[in-house]
Amino acid sequence: MKYVIIGNGTSAVGAIEGIRSMDQKGEIILISKENCISYSKPQLYQMLDSDDLDKISYRDEEFYVKNNVSKILGRSLKSVDFNKKVLFLEKESIHYDKLLIATGAKANIPDLKGFSGEIYSFTNIAEANNLRKSLDNKNQIVILGGGLIGAKLSEYLVKMGKEVTLIVSSKGVLSSLGDEKISDILNKEILENGIKLLLSRKVVSAKKKDSKIEITLDDEKIMCDAIVSCKGVKPEISPFEKTELSIGRGIKVDDHMKTNIDDVYAAGDVAEIFNPLENKYLNIPILPNAFNGGYCAGINMSGGESKIDTIYPMNSLKIFDIQMITMGMLNPEKNDEVLTLLDSEKKIYKKLVIREGKLIGAALLGDVDRAGILNNIIRSNLDVESIKEDLLNNKINFYVLPRNVREDIIKSYTGEIK
Amino acid sequence: MKRRVMCNEDFCIGCRLCEVHCNVKHSKSGDIILAYKYEEEREPSRMAFEEKDYVCGSIVCMNCKDPLCVKACSMGAIEIKEGTVAIDDERCVGCWMCVMVCPFGAIKRGDKKAFKCDHCHDMETPVCVLNCPNKALVYEVD
Amino acid sequence: MSKIIPEFIVKKNEDKCINCKVCVRQCSEEVYKYFEDFDLIRIYDDKCVGCHRCDLMCPTDALTITKNNSQYKENSHWDNYTIKSIKKQAETGGMILTGSGNDKPYTSYWDRILLDASQVTNPAIDPIREPMELRTYLGKKSDKLSIKEENGEIFLETELSPQLKIETPIMFSAMSYGSISLNTCESLASAASKLGTFYNTGEGGLHKKLYKYGKNTIGQVASGRFGVHTDYLNACAAIEIKIGQGAKPGIGGHLPGEKVTVEISQTRMMPPGTDAISPAPHHDIYSIEDLKQLIALIKEATDYEKPVLVKIAAVHNSAAIASGIARAGADVIVIDGFRGGTGAAPSVIRDNTGIPIEVALAVIDQRLRDESIRNDVSIVAAGGIRSSADAVKAIALGADAVYIGTAALVAMGCTLCQKCYKGKCNWGLTTQDPVLTRRLNPAIGSQNLVNLVNSWSLEIKEIIGSMGINAIEALRGNRYRLRGIGLSDVESDILGIEHAGM
Ligand SMILES: Cc1cc2nc3c(=O)[nH]c(=O)nc-3n(C[C@H](O)[C@H](O)[C@H](O)COP(=O)(O)OP(=O)(O)OC[C@H]3O[C@@H](n4cnc5c(N)ncnc54)[C@H](O)[C@@H]3O)c2cc1C
Ligand code: SF4
Ligand code: SF4
Secondary structure (H helix, E strand, C coil): CEEEEECCCHHHHHHHHHHHHHCCCCEEEEEECCCCCEECHHHHHHHHCCCCHHHHEEECHHHHHHCCEEEEECCCEEEEECCCCEEEECCCEEECCEEEECCCEEECCCCCCCCCCCEEECCCHHHHHHHHHHHCCCCEEEEECCCHHHHHHHHHHHHCCCEEEEECCCCCCCHHHCCHHHHHHHHHHHHHCCCEEECCCCEEEEEEECCEEEEEECCCEEEECEEEECCCEEECCHHHCCCCCCECCCEEECCCCECCCCCEEECHHHEEEEECCCCEEECCCCHHHHHHHHHHHHHHHCCCCCCCCCCCCEEEEEECCEEEEEEECCCCCCCCEEEEEEECCCCEEEEEEEECCEEEEEEEECCCCCHHHHHHHHHCCCECCCCHHHHHHCCCCHHHCCHHHHHHHHHHHHCCCC | CCEEEEECHHHCCCCCHHHHHHHHHCCCCCCHHHHHHHCCCCCCCCCEEEEECCEEEEECCCCCCCCHHHHHCCCCCEEEECCEEEECCCCCCCCCHHHHHCCCCCCEECCCCEECCCCCCCCCCCHHHHHCCCCCEEEEEC | CCCCCCCEEEEECCCCCCCCCHHHHHCCCCCEEEEHHHCEEEECHHHCCCCCHHHHHCCCCCEEEEECCCCCCCCCCCCHHHHHHHHHHHHHCCCCEECCCCCCCCCCHHHHEEECCCCCCCCCCCCCCCCCECCEEECCCCCCCCEEEECCEEEECCCCCCCEEECCCEEECCCCECCECHHHHHHHHHHHHHHCCCEECHHHCCCHHHHHHHHHEEEEECCCCCCCCHHHHHHCCEEEEECCCCCCCCCCEEECHHHCCHHHHHHHCCCCCCCEEECCCCCCCCCHHHHHHHHHHHHHHCCCCCCEEEEEECCCCHHHHHHHHHHCCCCEEEEECCCCCCCCEEHHHHHHCCCCHHHHHHHHHHHHHHCCCHHHCEEEEECCCCCHHHHHHHHHHCCCEEEECHHHHHHCCCCCCCCHHHCCCCCCCCCCCHHHHCCCCHHHHHHHHHHHHHHHHHHHHHHHHHCCCCEHHHHCCCHHHEEECCCCHHHHHHHCCEECCC
16 A cells, blocks of 8 residues: 655655554655755744754654654645646655645735835744844734734734734734734734834835835835735645646545545645535645544545544634633624623633533633543533533533543543553 | 553642652752752642632643644653653744643743643652652543 | 530641641531631631540641640549530530440450460461361251261251351441431441351331342341331341340430431431331340241241341350340351440440440350250340451350451441531441431442451451461350459459460
């Protein structure tokens, strides 16, 4: 059996582990256009300090040796013949028996009217290195987009002594989470830490002016030395655009991570997974989904049977002093029940969104300990009617759950109880 | 291989000695009085005693069969070593992705690193189990 | 001035205290309280009952509980206990309650009796090398057996009375579910079944969880008749009619409503939360004839398959009563001496009523022999048996077997603080508080009991072996192997033993 994985990111690593949990012998070939080790994208910010890739390594060399993976690095996939099961790289072609597409996502770069200069982005090692090298003689930086990467990058840059302006088209940072309170808290934190935050603004155009760049917003003009776009990512589907592969926003897969073509799987940021509950495909580009998707695909590719859990967004992040973990849907619908707790003094905010007695979303700011218990409640679709007040008001703790539920959880993760 | 510290809550007496002994075990000196009274830094206990109304019990990392933390760790810092889920201190960056997914709430946030029960890997039976005065804690290995 | 001088002083060695607050969490008497704002554990000595839960749990041995030396001025007539009692009563107007057994310094005859051993003329037996029989059968023994031979096979013609077979002459005495926790009952029940002996339900009925131990259960029928129904009678291996209890002869029982939990109410068949009151006498037994009727009734209800025991407190005319009980058809007489334990009793009764078991046992055995009805019944001695030596002495004085209660509780954790009646037992024994009952893990409790009885059994074998006896049966009533020390003529006479040197 010859497994070929396109990509060397999180989902590729997950797939290697998934395949090897079933099949220790089959040949695994990994192709990646980046000529480097697998690294942790959530830690990419550390590359702003130095070019020491090791400190953000995700899996070391030994991992590939141990799992007997042949790597073809620094080579891009150009196109595929799915009928003949052949992959075309720049020069060579490679046959596969089972294919996993794990090409991830690439930066969304807006078209700035009238601007011909470089717009930086920050989604992979090359972009990060490029930004770091350019930063030396640049002081005023404008960041476009108040999502996770935009907010985090602003923090890093301001800590490096740069003058940072963060331009956000919505009313606050991380507005995609759907919780105004969180955005408010973060807006405040960001402002307090010396970032110029421009909310509800649109960039109309930009142009080079001497050695500077002039950006025109709807109501003012600002000057800067560099523009970094953090306006999200989009699935990297370019090698497959003209094929029979079914693609929406990303590559469509079923709950076994299989595409519409036999023996072809996709996982991670490039994939969108069918969600039977909502009857639509979801592309949620986060690390746990990438690993889980890859792992699940790996098992299915190597003859096992694995079904991906319902996916939903979740993240753990820290912006300046605010540590937060969010998960699920935080933007309630009309009949949802919302419980919140706010302790401004201790900088604690908690929010639970409950739909028909089930927890569907939770946000923890300040105190994030044992967040996984809530996550499991969401994932396992548990009833929270009788415990919701406890979850909100007290320290989240395992013993808040009813005994039979606790026993079920223990059983499902660790096996029978004597 | 399964390694699991189970708490039989019917007999947990809420003394929290498991936490104390866990602390001592992971202290520099390994001596209870030195650890508590003379050592400057003492990390929180890995064993978590929790209670609600009349129910109480302790919970630590249960060494899941298919651990979510391993999959969620942004640094690949969590590995299964000899049946124990272990966090590599050197690589952990404190992103708390593991805290976000552990269904038992068993991973603790240290100063900058995550830490959790290591099942006292240099001992046959973890100290919490050895010192549980009512044998509510049971160590299962198979 | 309502304050009474505290009995104990609780000292915390600050050099050792690591502030883990085990003491705060463990003391159910609330001697320790933690004040977070001051990071201080405050100690209230006056609440301490001296149970030692805290210092035994303290991981650094930082605690010591000592007797408070500052007491009322010494006076051999008006001792501190008396002064304190008066003060308490002046304050409350109520009876002084207590738990556990009589702790007053009355003579303990066990400690005045010595055992014989073989030297030269009849050889001692080494129990490690030779078989030793501790198995005992309780019940009426037939005077003669007739045997029939048919087609070369031999049949027993005499119909035998039902017997209780015990592998060692030690059983666990009656402690009701209600006075003790379910975990404690379960420890006793499971230990009895592992040991091949019996435990006793007391007057609290049989919890459904414990039916599986029925083969090793003696079910009690007491004056309150709590939890007595056909299934109960049939589930138990024998039925004990409780007339009295050594710790409180002539006194009924009173389980306060707070202790009557839902589980207990179901087991006892009474409404939850109401006081469970056992009348002082059985109101259908005012005479030996009445007793005879109840015995007959129980036998009838259980198909004459189960032995019936009758338990009385050791009182002045026990011998005559015992004779009556034997004649009323009981299979076993249980005599409970004045050191016997209780979950709750007025101190004045516990400390002043009844007689020592040693004395009662001797006179009852003698009386039944004199009347030639000793073989119609077995005798079980209870109340303050502390060791295998006490048990052996009891058997030599005339008992078939002994019941242990307090010793069993001590094996499970009890430290004899005697505050059972408060329902806050720190060891989880005599309480129904769900936070406290957890403290006894039946797996541990039952193992401790098994260990205790096994070690006593070994010791008994060693003792009888040293006497040259290889079956415990042979020692029963063999007072010749006992000698008194420091006994008056009257005492020797009543006990039926000669003085050392004779
Ligand atoms: C700055 C940043 C911060 C993030 N922070 C978080 C966070 O806090 N929490 C979180 O959950 N997620 C975070 N993410 C998202 C997370 O990193 C991704 O979800 C995850 O890395 C996706 O893994 P993947 O395997 O799908 O893709 P990637 O890890 O992106 O890997 C894609 C791989 O495909 C290769 N490739 C692409 N095209 C080709 C081609 N044509 N030929 C050959 N190889 C190709 C690339 O070289 C690469 O190796 C962050 C991402 C970024 C960029
Ligand atoms: S906190 Fe450490 S161990 Fe946990 S997920 Fe992050 S890097 Fe991994
Ligand atoms: S009552 Fe018992 S636990 Fe409480 S202080 Fe006294 S000895 Fe310690």
